[in-house]
Amino acid sequence: DTAVSQTPKYLVTQMGNDKSIKCEQNLGHDTMYWYKQDSKKFLKIMFSYNNKELIINETVPNRFSPKSPDKAHLNLHINSLELGDSAVYFCASSQDLAQETQYFGPGTRLLVL
Amino acid sequence: GEDVEQSLFLSVREGDSSVINCTYTDSSSTYLYWYKQEPGAGLQLLTYIFSNMDMKQDQRLTVLLNKKDKHLSLRIADTQTGDSAIYFCAESMNTGFQKLVFGTGTRLLVSP
Numbered sequence: 761d762t763a764v765s766q767t768p769k770y771l772v773t774q775m776g777n778d779k780s781i782k783c784e785q786n787l788g789h790d791t792m793y794w795y796k797q798d799s800k801k802f803l804k805i806m807f808s809y810n811n812k813e814l815i816i817n818e819t820v821p822n823r824f825s826p827k828s829p830d831k832a833h834l835n836l837h838i839n840s841l842e843l844g845d846s847a848v849y850f851c852a853s854s855q856d857l858a859q860e861t862q863y864f865g866p867g868t869r870l871l872v873l
Numbered sequence: 874g875e876d877v878e879q880s881l882f883l884s885v886r887e888g889d890s891s892v893i894n895c896t897y898t899d900s901s902s903t904y905l906y907w908y909k910q911e912p913g914a915g916l917q918l919l920t921y922i923f924s925n926m927d928m929k930q931d932q933r934l935t936v937l938l939n940k941k942d943k944h945l946s947l948r949i950a951d952t953q954t955g956d957s958a959i960y961f962c963a964e965s966m967n968t969g970f971q972k973l974v975f976g977t978g979t980r981l982l983v984s985p
Contacts, residue, residue, distance in 0.1 A: 764915075800977075801910075801959055801977075801978045802975075802977060802978070803916075803961065803975040803978070804975070805972060805973065805974075808972070816972060850915060850916065852916075861904075861906075861918060861921065862918070862973060863918065864908075864915045864916040864917070864918075865915055866914060866915040867914070867915045
């Protein structure tokens with residue numbers, strides 16, 4: 761009955777690899793988000809999607825490509841991973857773009873070696 | 874700018890009150906939020922306040938908002954060891970669509 765779920769929880773990979781993180785919400789929300797939390801715990805929005813359409817792209821390198829197959833899922837694909845991509849990635853959702861209360865997933869801890 | 878500032882660290886004894894402060898930048902923010910992050914976990918929404926309010930109380934939590942100074946605070950009464958976590962304030966910025974901007978986080982340590 762988890763509201764916002766992410767897989768995997770932990771991801772350790774080599775520099776240069778391509779990896780994906782999946783996110784699903786069962787809240788019936790229209791809007792989903794990806795955030796990055798760095799080693800200093802600073803949390804910054806990367807993307808938001810509303811009904812499968814991209815709304816926010818916060819100057820994220822184009823190695824990061826979000827994909828929303830339906831409004832309950834927002835996956836994050838990362839190409840050519842770099843050391844600086846190591847972080848915790850959080851998915852979140854809200855009812856819609858006007859509803860600002862966001863509910864967060866448990867996070868995916870990515871370590872690039 | 875989008876800087877939302879918080880003090881980095883707060884240490885209190887169990888049973889004391891904790892006050893976590895935050896200054897934000899966008900005077901047109903509609904809502905301001907407090908989130909809690911326990912070690913190794915995601916963000917849990919604790920409470921929020923609408924910008925036309927100056928206080929909101931929810932059990933042990935009291936949120937105070939000073940719009941003139943763009944200052945937000947979270948008071949936790951009777952702080953428990955289970956309250957030890959990082960606390961983030963966040964403001965909503967209306968840039969044509971709503972966007973949350975998070976503060977730098979305050980690490981609260983509650984000692985027995």
